[in-house]
Amino acid sequence: MKRYLLFIAIFILPLVFQITPLQILKLKTFDAFVKTPDASGNFVILNITDKDVQERGGYPFPRQDLAQIHVDLLNKGALGVGWVILFPEPDRFGGDKIFAEALSYSPSVIAMPEIDNKKYPPTEGTVFLGPPANGIQLEGILENIDILKANALQGVVSAPIDVDGLVRQLPLLMQTPDGWVASFGTQVLKSLVQANSYIIKTEESAVVEIAVQGLPPVSVDSLGRKWISWVDTPQTTLSEMNVEGKFVFVGVTAKGVMPQLSTSAGLKNPHMIQAALAESMLIENSPQIPGSHLIYEIFIFILISLVIYCTIKYLGLLESLLVATAVISFTAYGGWYLIQKNILIDVTYTLISSILISTQEFYFRFREQYKLREQIKKQFEHYLDPRQVKKLQDNPDLLKLSGEKKYATFLFTDVRGFTSLSERLEPEEVTELMNKALTIQASAVQANGGMVDKYIGDAMMAIFNAPLDLDNHEDAAIKTAIQIKHDIEAADLGIEIGIGLSSGLAVIGNCGSATRFDYTAIGDAVNLGARMESSCKELGVNLVIADSTMKASSYNLKSLGSIKVKGKSKAIKVYTWEQS
Numbered sequence: 001m002k003r004y005l006l007f008i009a010i011f012i013l014p015l016v017f018q019i020t021p022l023q024i025l026k027l028k029t030f031d032a033f034v035k036t037p038d039a040s041g042n043f044v045i046l047n048i049t050d051k052d053v054q055e056r057g058g059y060p061f062p063r064q065d066l067a068q069i070h071v072d073l074l075n076k077g078a079l080g081v082g083w084v085i086l087f088p089e090p091d092r093f094g095g096d097k098i099f100a101e102a103l104s105y106s107p108s109v110i111a112m113p114e115i116d117n118k119k120y121p122p123t124e125g126t127v128f129l130g131p132p133a134n135g136i137q138l139e140g141i142l143e144n145i146d147i148l149k150a151n152a153l154q155g156v157v158s159a160p161i162d163v164d165g166l167v168r169q170l171p172l173l174m175q176t177p178d179g180w181v182a183s184f185g186t187q188v189l190k191s192l193v194q195a196n197s198y199i200i201k202t203e204e205s206a207v208v209e210i211a212v213q214g215l216p217p218v219s220v221d222s223l224g225r226k227w228i229s230w231v232d233t234p235q236t237t238l239s240e241m242n243v244e245g246k247f248v249f250v251g252v253t254a255k256g257v258m259p260q261l262s263t264s265a266g267l268k269n270p271h272m273i274q275a276a277l278a279e280s281m282l283i284e285n286s287p288q289i290p291g292s293h294l295i296y297e298i299f300i301f302i303l304i305s306l307v308i309y310c311t312i313k314y315l316g317l318l319e320s321l322l323v324a325t326a327v328i329s330f331t332a333y334g335g336w337y338l339i340q341k342n343i344l345i346d347v348t349y350t351l352i353s354s355i356l357i358s359t360q361e362f363y364f365r366f367r368e369q370y371k372l373r374e375q376i377k378k379q380f381e382h383y384l385d386p387r388q389v390k391k392l393q394d395n396p397d398l399l400k401l402s403g404e405k406k407y408a409t410f411l412f413t414d415v416r417g418f419t420s421l422s423e424r425l426e427p428e429e430v431t432e433l434m435n436k437a438l439t440i441q442a443s444a445v446q447a448n449g450g451m452v453d454k455y456i457g458d459a460m461m462a463i464f465n466a467p468l469d470l471d472n473h474e475d476a477a478i479k480t481a482i483q484i485k486h487d488i489e490a491a492d493l494g495i496e497i498g499i500g501l502s503s504g505l506a507v508i509g510n511c512g513s514a515t516r517f518d519y520t521a522i523g524d525a526v527n528l529g530a531r532m533e534s535s536c537k538e539l540g541v542n543l544v545i546a547d548s549t550m551k552a553s554s555y556n557l558k559s560l561g562s563i564k565v566k567g568k569s570k571a572i573k574v575y576t577w578e579q580s
Contacts, residue, residue, distance in 0.1 A: 012301060018294070024164045026346040030227075030287070031168070031264045033339045039231040040282040042192075044246040045275050046073070047253040052238050059257050063087075064095035067102035069238065069250075077244030080107030082188050084157060084251040084271035087144040100151045107191035107247070108152035111184055111270070114138050130202035135224040136160055136171040141181060153191050155184030157270050159261055160225075167263040169225040170277045172210045172218065173198060185277030189215060192247055200224070218281050219288040227287040227344065229280045230265035233272075249275040289344040301350040304331050305357050312361040320365075324358045391467050403509015408465040409477040409501060409549055410521065410529035411450065413441055413484065415458040416496040416537070434458055437493055444483040448476045453520055461529075463521055466508045474552040477501050481543050482577060500532025502546035524567075531565040532574065539563070539574070547573040 053059045061069075066083070073081055081103075087110060090096055103110070136158075144154060156174060159167045172186045182190070182198065190198070195213035202208060206222035220226050233249075236242045251271025252258045260267040268276075280286050290296065307327055312320040328351060335347030373393040415421070415437060422430050441460050442452045450464040450473075462480070465473035481499045488497050504525025511520050525548065532544040539560050550557050550573075558578050562571035 012298065020163050022349055023162075025348055027162055027164060027166075027168060027264075029335075029346055029348045030339065030344050033336055034227075034229075034287050034344070035340060035342070037229055037231055037283050037286070039233050040279050042247060042282060043188075043233055043275050043278060044243050044248055045233050045235045045272055046241070046243070046248050046250045047235060047237055047269075048251065049237060050254045053252075053254040053257070059252065059254060060085075062093040062095050063091040063099035064093060067095065067099040070099070070102040070108075071105065073241060073243055073248050073250075074106050076241045078106070078246060078248045080109075080188075080191055080247045082109040082111075082155075082184065082191075082247065082249050082271075082274070083152075084111045084184060084249060084269075084274055086111055086113060086142070087148050088142050090145055096145060096147050100147045103148065103151040107194070109155050109184060109187045109191055110144050110148055110152045111157045111274075112141050112143060112154050114141060114156065114158040129199060130208075131204070133200070133202040133207045133222070133224075134175065135180065135207060136174045138174050138176045138181070140176060153187045155187035155274070156181055157184045157274060159270070159273055161262075165262060167228070167261050167268070167273060169221070169227050170273070171224050172220060172226055172277075172281070173200065173224050183277060184274040185281065186210075186212065188247060188249075188274070188278045189281055212281075215281075216284075218286075221289050226277065226280055227289065228263075228273075228276050229283055229286050230263070230276055231279045231283070233275050233279055247278075249278075285342050287339075287342040287344055293345050296345050297347070297350065300331070300345075300347055301353065304328075304350055304354050308354055308358050309361060312358065312365060321362070324354075328354055328358075403507050403511060405505055406466055406508045407503070407505050408463055408508065408521065408525075409473045409503040410506070410526050411445070411460075411462040411464065411477050411480060412500045412529045412533035413460045414498045414533055414536075416498055416542075418458045421495065433493060433495070436491065437488065437495060437497070440487045440491060441484050441497070444480045444487060448480045448483070449473075450476065450480060459533075461526075463508070466521065472552075472554075474503055474549045475554055477503075477549065478545065478553055478555050478557075478577065481545075485542060496542060498533050498536035499543045500529050500534070500536065500546075501544070501549045502526075502529035502532055503549040503552065504528070527567060528565065528572070531567075535563055535565070535574070539576075541576045543576050545575045545577070547575070550575045 048059075048061075056065065066085075070081055091099070138156070138158060141156060143149060158174065159170060162168050170185070171183055173180050173182050175181075180198075180200075186198070189195075189212045193212065193214045195215070197213045199209075199211040199213065199217070200207060201210070201217065207220055207224040209217040210220050210224060211217035218226060234242070234246075249271045251269050253269055258269055260269055261273060263273065304327060308324045311323040311327070315323065331347050331354070332351055335345065335351075338345050415434070421433075425433070437458075438455060438460060445452050445462045448464075449468075449470045450462045451467065453461045453463050462477075464470055464477045464480075470476055478501065481501060484497060484499060488495065502525050504523065506521040506523030506525050508521045511522055528546055528548075532546050535544050536542055541560065544560065545553075545557060555577060557575035560574045560576055562573050564571050
């Protein structure tokens, strides 16, 4: 427990203090899984392109031209126009009056940038429900010229970046030394509904909701920021002007005019970002980070890590691995589900830390069992097959002579005419030939889930359904026999293999003396399998299958009648397989 508490302390500190790498991880997780909803249908983005700038002889456009564009948009059915373009200086062509008049024809918003030490009167009509709170701090605002701001609302186009340098969250309202000011996107909504005020709901000096009068409140974080849904807002151009029934966000995409900002959805121009903000404010159930998200994340972290620790401590390695995997998987799914429901609570760090805690606890458990496994290996590696040693290592309770009674299928093979073959070939050639033949047979056994029990000269014995359970072991054994026949013929070794199969109960385990024993099978079914193989020559086939194996098999086998075998009072029905 002390070790667990130490690890909890180590891993929880970054979560409590929200260190930068952890914040970045959290934001990247949200980026990956937050759903992108459909556009609200209320807005369209109009891009002033390189082509437009070239055709009009450069940028900036005379404001008389902007006035004409504004009027044309209204004539095309636009509900209003937001100019994400700055007008801090008078027009050099004297078109400010004409442009101001055009702005007065419709709900209009013009942009203001953040600037150092420039005073700006606060947005009118800001109402607090609850104690005063702090928001995103701006040092000052650069206003537009008087004649334009008199005929349009002004909105700040500041786009604060997250710790990784990307724009994801935009403030609806911001603070300056002189009071609260509204963002461009927020002012757009205010102009559309012709509202007179904003309502800021606070709890414990933290912003909870912001509402434009007449519209549903929008959930925000403690600083008044809204998580942006980067919806696919329709876009148009000056030549198209597909704007009917929509509010138009006008901005410049021509190269070298307006800077692009890095967002979680790629590079975006300022007017696209403000359009996304307005869209996000109108989308129902849009993503939000709960104000108490840190408490939730810490609680989930402690709960999950405690469950995993107790699981590993009190269950076996396999069981604890399964439970830990299930807990981690459930946590991952829960985090994904919450994000899909637009509740931005991050469990990524919890998952990472849980995996690390699990790993270290598994290590300590494994180290204990490894010492025991090594003791078993040293004691038995010279006497047992490596696979059997591993089985004993995995289950030390098998270290007894008695074994277990188990139903299995037994396969016996033998090379036909081995004696005459030995007389015709040199010893080295015989050895090479037998090695090839036995390798083919062993490969087939292992490929189908069986175990090669022993080699006896040119003969082999294999077991199916031990030491590991094997579904439909009868069919697996028959399949192996067929494969051996095919592979031996394909290898063109010049030999024939006799194969016998039987199924039944046998004692399987460590059999022998106290000083020397082998993992093998003993019983009547084993003896019957050997008898089946020896009857191949008598019956004139290369494969003889006992009735006990045939009964549980799905193969279509050919009957060979009944034969008498040594040790059996009744005749045994036997079968073989022939390729159809």
